[in-house]
Amino acid sequence: MSVVTEPKLISGNSNRPLAQSIARRMSMHRGMSVGLVDTRVERFNDGEIFVEVYENVRGEDMFIIQSTSNPANDNLMELLIMSDALRRSSADRITAVIPYFGYARQDRRTKARTPISAKLVANLLTESGVDRILTLDLHAAQIQGFFDIPVDNLYASPVFALDILHHFKGKMSDVMVVSPDVGGVARARELAKRIEAPLSIVDKRREKAGEIAGMTVIGDVSGKKCIIVDDICDTAGTLCKAAEVLMEAGATEVHAYITHGVLSGPAVERVSKSVMKSLVITDSIEPSDAVKACPNIRIVPTAPMFAQAILNTWSGTSVSSLFETETLTPIYEGMYTRD
Structure with missing residues (x-):
């Protein structure tokens, strides 16, 4: 038995x-x-x-x-x-x-x-x-x-969808989901489908490894509250640069939803000084004291x-x-x- x-x-x-x-x-x-x-x-x-x-x-x-x-x-x-x-x-x-x-x-x-x-x-x-x-x-x-x-x-996208629908209630018509690179389009499209929002892409070009030569926004983000979606945020260099490019392209606000907040090196300082209004991460990695203290980083429980x-x-x-x-x-x- x-x-x-x-x-x-x-x-x-x-x-x-x-x-x-x-x-x-x-x-x-x-x-x-x-x-x-x-x-x-x-x-x-x-x-x-x-x-x-x-x-x-x-x-x-x-x-x-x-x-x-x-x-x-x-x-x-x-x-x-x-x-x-x-x-x-x-x-x-x-x-x-x-x-x-x-x-x-x-x-x-x-x-x-x-x-x-x-x-x-x-x-x-x-x-x-x-x-x-x-x-x-x-x-x-x-x-x-x-x-x-x-x-x-x-x-994480179903949890992120709940969070977005809650925090952007009444403003969903202005929300646009953004993939920070071509490789992340499938992930961004999945979230965009869940919240019934349009999709845009930031295309980045590199001259050599670790250096971004330029970024181009594919899609019209003017007047939109942009939500960048990705799985990992390490040093936050690409993320913060993408946020700047989106604001220059006419976005009214930029937020980011990243599953794993690695946030190594200068990441927290970069995020705190960034044009992003908020960075939302999960607690898949134990957040450091600096991450917890950062005013524009929010943690969603898993x-x-x-x-x-x-x-x-x-x-x-x-x-x-x-x-x-x-x-x-x-x-x-x-x-x-x-x-």
Whole structure:
């Protein structure tokens, strides 16, 4: 006779506040306390990572919550070692919940003698004992094909759609969605379709890597409230430049909705001084104090979506149902209440 067990959460050090928020949301859904498995994740003096799980996990359905964000290598190794510890402790199934999947930008060979690091990471995760991946807005959808195990890739666009419809209520006729480059058109078109807004593109030309020679706006943005949509904001150079070009082209306001706020180096300072009225990011990467303090950066929580996705994975029900705005609306109850 099979025994039905509850899903168990375990967290590394990359984004514990998000892991705790997911546990709280799951507690609300389950009507019982769902906590993080008591675990010690620490480093020896030479930087080696050590993991010890203090609770019995034999036969359990385990979910490791760990973004592989900065420091990417340390957080990735934590994830791999936690998976190995659980596998050797006879966990029944191990799902790696990776809100931000590092190394995703290295998904193909752009020139001779370069690696495909995203495939290497996929191999490492599989060999460590991970049975399933749950992630958010992969930089390239084809990365799912690098794995020989199931990969569920959630999307931020339904949550962003709720946020936009709430904050631009009564002004939606003036909203235009903008892709910051040709490669991001599919992502921007998806959001534009959800909120029934027109689409524009900023075409950037580079003389050489890291230097933008010029930008051209494709589409009429005059008199529009422009919303730039992308998956990753790193140093924010391209984003802030695109905002300037849109304002010069006649836009009345520029906002940005970016899934993963990497925001490294001078990014926060650039955003704070930018012509953008707001930058909206998710908490897939734990925000720094500087990000939290920046007046024109706002953070949208992903815990409600991840909590439901984990419960659906555990119970064997549809995860793709979370791609729909109608499904997410009750999950985000109270945040985007429409009058």
